[in-house]
Amino acid sequence: MKPTLTNNHPILKHHTNDEKKIWFEKYVNPLLISQEYDLIIDEPIPGLFLFPFFNENFCKEIIQLAEELNQWEVDRHDNYPTTDILLEKLDLKHIYDETIQNFVTPMLVAKYNLQGRSWYQMDHENFIIKYSDTAQKHLSLHHDNSALTINLCLNNEFEGGGTYFPKFKKLLRLDKIGYAMVHPGNITHFHGARPIESGNRYIIVSFLKTQ
Known part of the structure; x- marks a missing residue:
């Protein structure tokens, strides 16, 4: 019998408008909410931005939630599969979508000079990935099935890892918990x-797709 989530996780309390407001205040990094983009965002390689997204409490709680559910899939993607769980299985898709819509999309529009209504109506495929020294250790070079991709660092208790961009000859090893790159x-x-090389690396990836 597959495990199910209990309702006693604070991260799952977000269904009313008041609860959503509390949830954002509790988990979203206030630096992102401030919209002081030029002060808080770095561009280590052209067209890639690093930014504060969530706080450490969110990252810790969602890892605990994923491991409690323990419904990791290994074959959702045909070409470059990851060991992952969709956020809808964690009852977090809608609040995560709203977080992107409310706090990240305005940043993307500003930093990429995006034009048109479709950028405010993107679909989001959000999933938590687990890389492990005892299971899936890496992911081969690829393009994503997205217009934009967000990669959120959830932990730093691992050795090795990181995202490599051969065109720029750059390895980005996000180890600041709660920070993301797009x-x-x-x-x-x-x-x-x-x-x-050792430990477990957890990230949340979001594929943002225009309609």
């Missing part, structure tokens, strides 16, 4: 996940 998905930023 880059174009399916054209310019060919990339892959370097192998884990």
Whole structure:
């Protein structure tokens, strides 16, 4: 029998408008909410931005939630599968979508000079990935099936890993918990996940797709 989630996780209390407001205040990094983009965002390689997204409590709680559910899939994607769980299985898709819509999309529009209504109506495929020294250690070089991709660092208790961009000859090893990077998905930023040497690496990936 597959495990089910209990309702006693604070991270799952977000269904009313008041609860959503409390949830944002509790988990979203206030630096992102401030919209002081030029002060809080770095661009280590062209077209890739690093930004504060969530706080450490969110990252810790969602890892605990995923491991409690323990319904990792290994074959959702045909070409470059990851060991992952969709956030809808954690009852977090809608609040995560709203977080992107409310706090990240305005940043993307500003930093990429995006034009048109479709950027405010993107579909989001959100999933938590687990890289492990005893299971899936890496992901081969690839493009994403997205217009833009967000990669959120959830922990730093691992050795190795990181995202490599061969065009720029750059390895980005996000180890600041709650920080994320965003880059174009399916054209310019060919990339892959370097192998884990020890421990477990957890990230949340969001494929943002225009309609």
